[in-house]
Amino acid sequence: MHARDWFLVFVAIFVPPLAVWFKRGLFTKDFLINLVLFLLGFFPGLIHALYVISKHPYEEEGNRGIEDTERSGGYGSLA
Numbered sequence: 001m002h003a004r005d006w007f008l009v010f011v012a013i014f015v016p017p018l019a020v021w022f023k024r025g026l027f028t029k030d031f032l033i034n035l036v037l038f039l040l041g042f043f044p045g046l047i048h049a050l051y052v053i054s055k056h057p058y059e060e061e062g063n064r065g066i067e068d069t070e071r072s073g074g075y076g077s078l079a
Helices: 003-014 016-024 029-040 042-055 066-071
Strands: none
Touching: 003 016, 003 042, 016 029, 016 042, 029 042
């Protein structure tokens, strides 16, 4: 896990919807689900926030895998 993800875990311990908002964006499906779970109880919101953070790890812009370059048609292609 990247340091940014660990920071989001720390934020999720206090306010789970805030961590999901930072990770996935405002008014996304994940955020709205987490908000409802948080309103129903703290622990369901926390568990969902930790799931979202682990499911969508931070990727740096330059660390894209070879799959991304193959899908786009290779290096330097206009496809």
